[in-house]
Amino acid sequence: MPTNSMPTDTASVLRHLPWNIGVRKPDPTIVVDDLVRSFGGLTAVAVEHLEFQRGAITGLIGPNGAGKTTLFNLLTGFDQPNTGQWSFDGRSLGRLKPHQVARLGVVRTFQLTKALSRLTVLENMKLGAQDQKGEKFLAALLPGWRAQEREIEARAMDLLTRFKLDAKAQDFAGTLSGGQRKLLEMARALMCEPKVVMLDEPMAGVNPALTQSLLEHVKNLREEGMTVIFVEHDMDVVRDISDWVVVMAAGRVIAEGPPESISQNKDVVDAYLGAHHDAPLTAEEEELVLAEAEVAIAAEKAEDADLPTETTRGL
Template sequence: MSSDVTPTSKPVKSTGLHVGEAGPGVRKVDPILTADSVKRTFGGLTAVDVAHVEIPRGAITALIGPNGAGKTTFFNLLTGFDKPDEGSWEFDGRSLAHVPAYRVARMGLIRTFQLTKALGLLTVMDNMKLGAKGQGGENLFRSVLPFLWRKQEDEIEEKAVELLTRFKLDTKREDYAASLSGGQRKLLEMARALMSDPTLVMLDEPMAGVNPALTQSLLEHILDLKSQGMSVLFVEHDMHMVRHIADWVIVMAEGKIVAEGDPHTVMQDPAVIDAYLGAHHDTDIGIDTEHVEVLKELIDDEQ
């Protein structure tokens, strides 16, 4: 973490990511992940129906949309945790169709979960070590002979300590992860994901349930990922955060991509307002406080 970043400073935004007019499914200069006609239905409900989307490399991309838009399902499909009915998608030029989740992770696409999955019954250090790739000692036969993996284990531990220090969790290394606070678990999950040196980090609602004091530090960690050359795709509801750190925003509604663009222009897209408020938002059907809040945030940010 760069300590010179003050909370008020504006992060440097990556621009010039797309080719041609910004719109749903627009081509990117250098996509790291592309998806074509990915469709997932649950019975009669079509949860995800994405015609085409490209995630830019080396940038922070936000995936936003109202509840039930299919963001998490899309995440699960991309990472192999769920299987689509049809479609093809590629990561770094390699097809991900029918690739099991653990292989997707080994290719360098690491995800976190909306409900944090820090392993509470393991120590913080063991959680971190579990994240490292290609461990010889994870083979049953070699595990019996410690001298075969002791050296690698020490290297992994060194790297884990370094990351824990960066995430300010180094004093907790021998504690069980169950004793951490909600925000610290989010940090641990992110640090653990970094143990495998991923190229694309997918964060599912990294800010959910994190107290405001930790939000700033989490934001800086996400910006840090970009400065280290990783690409980030995250799902988020907090519009301030999206506006603050995202270089590119993809908006989903009812399973489809309805708008794309840089955070400032996309918020003014009528399709986005429709997505949050429904196409008939100018017909008076009573007060919908949640969506009014979101719009207020958008307007606040504009000023």
């Protein structure tokens, strides 16, 4: 197993945990309790208890419409649950706005990349820096922010070099390829100096040549002491980099454990692999898939409606 080749403290600690749903982690950073979100009659997320280990890479998997993105939205304040609590380092995140969550150090990326097309790559990066003096209206009018701006720019260029985007710094972000946008979005999130990075399908639509470098970047985040939570479909990727895997289906956590435990789990094989990979669907399964699709549509609609710009995108 590739994960064994790089044993870290956190990874080895997790290895000794029982493979139970809702198992207590030695050093949890994000803790979720009784979180329920439903759209109309459909339950998109219903998580009883879930802990994410600090400094570990946790992979979140599940079939389409399992509620992974909705869970991400809930944890980062982009959506509000019907009921439930969740906390970060002991501080409750309930009812916090997305920007407040981000300021606490929980920064996310999006499934559909949100590169800011008509800003340059460098401007995209600089936007990520926190506590900028020049972002206050009155201070913006005075030259006092310039020294800080130079520091931010230096840090941005450093990161861009690491992500091999330095040559593109002055180009509009809209001219980047899909994979480059994923890289930019991850780099931009790092500009916030986050404690927890939540990546929503970081590998989707990325050409295979870039995948390996993206994976290395994700692993590096752990080396730098960050907690990483990511949603992914590709099981190879999940096995390769995660210390712990959480499996969701129809809004619930159906299994969690180290990567090697997952493929042995009957529930996972049934709900996830079975339904989507082999055997024709039974009528019951078909209904489930349909319901999931509907939830996904509803979730998208809700997300769309939330933001004015959303209606204008993809024009």
